[in-house]
Amino acid sequence: MRKQILVVSLLIGVFLLHTGLWGQLFEENFDYLAGDALTDHGWTQIRSGTPITVSTPGLTYPGYSLSSIGNAASLVTGNGQEVKNTFTEQTNDSLYVSFLINVGEATTANDGIYFYLGPTDISIFSRRLTAYVRKDTSDNLAFGVAKNSGIGFTGFSYSMNTTHLIVMKYKFNPDTDDDEVSLWVDPLLSGSEPPPDRTISSGSDASELAEIVLSQLTASNTAPTAEVDGIRITTSWFEGQRGDCNGDGDVDLLDIITAVNHILGVTVLEGVDLWAADCNGDGDIDLLDLIGIANVILGLGECEP
């Protein structure tokens, strides 16, 4: 163990100079004062109306790394404000966006838009990855996803006034109008990407994805009333990436420290974090995994998938 500590100390010395960001394009925890307008915190209005404000408390979801950080955003129904934010433009491979939502009211119609992504200078007309929610007459919720034409809805399997984890994926494919969008609701937070609940490929492809919108826009008041929180955009399935054993979406020095603390018994990793710390996938967490994570940070290798 003493030898391990020595090596780890040396590794940490090196990595202080080599920490890096991995895969994460955007994060928003609404860690602002309740009542503030989002436009006071980096979001830009693209359509006027009832402002989107910060609500308290933040949303909580077990196992999601952006659970219970700061507050949340409060969406109301009916011709309200739309606000946007920007992230590093994506034109190929896959993009994942995840967030928490707690729906207080929804429409029985199929046009309950509250959230979408699209290109630079985004508007409702240029959206290319859109989140929907609707309810049945018994107040059960169905969540939906669209590219820009055709909506894939889940069954009416989800409860109102309950926090759900939504994950949407945009997969750029090489041919014209063949890109796919997928949806997961409350996915298993295990190590690898599970099969989606819905996938849709109809409609026009995105030229690029670069902006994100929180929307309250519908003339017929079909947008939901909801709290939204913990928004993250990444380029890979965000939970359970091997190496990212503190679950923050990056593989960096903090993961080395987290794994060291586990090895030393200072803290005990569980579940997906324990799995993520096992970089070489041999079932043990030890010095080899620290070296493996170090190699990821330095760009010299990858952990097992």
Ligand SMILES: [Ca+2]
């Ligand atoms: Ca929050």
Ligand SMILES: [Ca+2]
């Ligand atoms: Ca395409």
Ligand SMILES: [Ca+2]
């Ligand atoms: Ca990490």
Ligand SMILES: [Ca+2]
């Ligand atoms: Ca291992």
